[in-house]
Amino acid sequence: MQGPMIDTLVRQGVSRRTFLKYCATLASMMALPPTAGRAMAEALAAARRPSVIWLPFQECTGCTESMTRSHSPTLEGMIFDMVSLDYHETLMAAAGHQAEDALHAAMKDNAGKYLLIVDGSVPLGIDGAYSCIAGRTNVDLLKEAAAGAAAIVAMGSCAAFGGIPKAKPNPTGAVAISDIVKDRPIVNVPGCPPIPVVMTGVLAHYLTFGRLPDLDDKMRPVAFYGETIHDRCYRRPFYDQGKFAKSFDDEGARRGWCLFELGCKGPVTHNACATTKWNGGTSWPVESGHGCLGCSEPDFWDAGGFYKALSMPADPLKMGAAAAAVGAVAGVAVSFANRAKKHRAQSSHETTTLADLEK
Amino acid sequence: MDALQLLTWARGPGLDLALGIFVLGVVWRLIEVYSLGRKRDLAPARQHPGASGLRTVLRRSLPPPGMLKASPVSYVGGFVFHIGLALVVFLFAPHILLIKSLTGLSWPGLPSQFIDMVAVLTMMAMLVILADRINKPVKRFLSTFGDWFAWVVTFLPVLTGWMAVQHLLLPYTLMLALHILSAELLLAVLPFTKLFHAITLFGSRWYSGRINAHKGVPV
Numbered sequence: 001m002q003g004p005m006i007d008t009l010v011r012q013g014v015s016r017r018t019f020l021k022y023c024a025t026l027a028s029m030m031a032l033p034p035t036a037g038r039a040m041a042e043a044l045a046a047a048r049r050p051s052v053i054w055l056p057f058q059e060c061t062g063c064t065e066s067m068t069r070s071h072s073p074t075l076e077g078m079i080f081d082m083v084s085l086d087y088h089e090t091l092m093a094a095a096g097h098q099a100e101d102a103l104h105a106a107m108k109d110n111a112g113k114y115l116l117i118v119d120g121s122v123p124l125g126i127d128g129a130y131s132c133i134a135g136r137t138n139v140d141l142l143k144e145a146a147a148g149a150a151a152i153v154a155m156g157s158c159a160a161f162g163g164i165p166k167a168k169p170n171p172t173g174a175v176a177i178s179d180i181v182k183d184r185p186i187v188n189v190p191g192c193p194p195i196p197v198v199m200t201g202v203l204a205h206y207l208t209f210g211r212l213p214d215l216d217d218k219m220r221p222v223a224f225y226g227e228t229i230h231d232r233c234y235r236r237p238f239y240d241q242g243k244f245a246k247s248f249d250d251e252g253a254r255r256g257w258c259l260f261e262l263g264c265k266g267p268v269t270h271n272a273c274a275t276t277k278w279n280g281g282t283s284w285p286v287e288s289g290h291g292c293l294g295c296s297e298p299d300f301w302d303a304g305g306f307y308k309a310l311s312m313p314a315d316p317l318k319m320g321a322a323a324a325a326v327g328a329v330a331g332v333a334v335s336f337a338n339r340a341k342k343h344r345a346q347s348s349h350e351t352t353t354l355a356d357l358e359k
Numbered sequence: 360m361d362a363l364q365l366l367t368w369a370r371g372p373g374l375d376l377a378l379g380i381f382v383l384g385v386v387w388r389l390i391e392v393y394s395l396g397r398k399r400d401l402a403p404a405r406q407h408p409g410a411s412g413l414r415t416v417l418r419r420s421l422p423p424p425g426m427l428k429a430s431p432v433s434y435v436g437g438f439v440f441h442i443g444l445a446l447v448v449f450l451f452a453p454h455i456l457l458i459k460s461l462t463g464l465s466w467p468g469l470p471s472q473f474i475d476m477v478a479v480l481t482m483m484a485m486l487v488i489l490a491d492r493i494n495k496p497v498k499r500f501l502s503t504f505g506d507w508f509a510w511v512v513t514f515l516p517v518l519t520g521w522m523a524v525q526h527l528l529l530p531y532t533l534m535l536a537l538h539i540l541s542a543e544l545l546l547a548v549l550p551f552t553k554l555f556h557a558i559t560l561f562g563s564r565w566y567s568g569r570i571n572a573h574k575g576v577p578v
Binding site for chain 1: 367375376378379380381382383384385386387388389390391394395
């Protein structure tokens with residue numbers, strides 16, 4: 001299937017109107033000007049299916065589940081079909097040597113042009129032996145695949161920031177993709193799992209404009225991660241009024257008050273859940289009555305407890321023992337210095353002057 | 360960084376850092392001060408009724424005869440703002456909640472309105488004392504940078520805390536962040552300035568009381 005994407009869409013019964021609506025929505029979601037919708041439609045319609053290689057590393061396959069299942073009949077899913085997914089262990093029919101051959105063929109045929117999507121973190125402990133595919137370590141596979149990639153998309157919090165595998169005490173020495181690959185453009189699409197439309201938005205942007213979207217300081221697309229959950233939360237008015245649910249089944253919870261005191265991490269979490277929602281716009285965590293876990297932020301797993309309010313200090317005494325030890329060493333050292341100074345002064349019969357007293 | 364991120368930083372890493380420096384500094388200074396100790400007095404102790412470390416601790420909390428009249432601002436103002444600070448810091452309900460979340464220890468607080476009044480009195484006393492320090496030539500001459508600095512870092516947490524509770528000037532989130540940051544500044548500099556008297560006060564009084572009691576002098 002190598003023709004323009006529009007042919008495939010027509011074959012699947014997508015009308016022109018639906019397609020244009022989709023492109024306009026996508027463009028507006030990414031805060032692009034209205035004209036970008038048409039540009040996007042033209043570019044997407046004419047686009048050849050780009051080769052996509054999807055490498056799964058230390059992950060739970062939740063990102064793939066999110067991508068493929070949650071919204072299968074929608075256009076996002078179809079667009080996703082439009083890429084030439086040349087290697088994806090979970091989705092491809094081939095296995096074993098056939099799968100490996102497909103990977104190598106795709107890398108060779110599209111060298112320098114394919115899009116590399118990675119989900120899962122990369123373990124570096126015991127020479128990367130914690131996670132191997134076809135007898136090769138993840139770090140080895142990543143370096144080889146990244147060398148020929150036009151761009152890399154780190155899908156999910158594990159690939160973007162290390163995620164749960166990197167949670168303390170990080171037994172496998174897990175790191176993010178950006179810790180290993182330094183010479184290729186990388187987009188982080190964090191979330192546990194990330195929102196499907198964010199993925200297709202990034203892909204559409206790449207196909208339309210030939211470059212990756214604008215990124216924030218954590219290399220996330222600003223269009224989707226520019227604002228916090230809290231800023232866009234429909235429960236925000238209750239926060240501003242000081243109306244908080246104190247437990248998950250009290251009167252406040254039933255009335256839909258703010259979940260801040262129950263540990264919601266919305267105020268510090270940048271993601272688009274509050275606007276795009278999940279499962280085809282059905283609902284999202286805060287709407288279902290549970291606070292945001294902050295899954296699209298680095299090290300959310302170790303951010304001081306899911307049910308501890310943000311206002312509670314995380315663990316301020318954790319440095320107490322170390323600080324006391326350093327203080328003791330400094331105190332003893334200074335004491336010895338003071339004594340030595342005193343002895344020197346005594347032995348050289350120094351006298352105290354008025355100037356000394358004014359020090 | 361917006362106000363909420365500043366607040367989150369102040370409540371998280373900022374507090375970690377401030378408490379770390381505080382603990383480090385207190386341990387350091389206590390060891391240093393202790394190691395400066397004088398040689399043991401080998402002379403036989405003289406007996407004088409009432410001469411003891413405890414007596415000095417208690418007596419120096421009260422003005423010597425005639426001094427209250429000679430320097431009322433220092434004594435009255437000093438008492439008001441020290442007691443006020445203690446009440447505001449340790450008996451304001453949100454502060455108790457913070458200590459409880461850190462240590463598990465908890466005690467009953469005072470009504471917020473009462474604490475509010477105490478905070479205003481404390482700030483007024485501190486301002487009067489500052490004016491006195493500026494106006495009196497002798498006090499001004501004796502004041503060093505450390506004295507002015509100690510006043511500022513003590514005053515800021517009271518002011519920002521009171522303004523946060525009263526929703527004055529700045530949005531609550533930002534004001535609360537500034538309050539926590541100012542308290543963290545106070546914690547961090549306390550061991551290294553004259554504010555360390557908060558820790559050494561009774562120990563040093565006891566120490567001089569004991570030395571003088573050994574000589575048979577009640578002070």
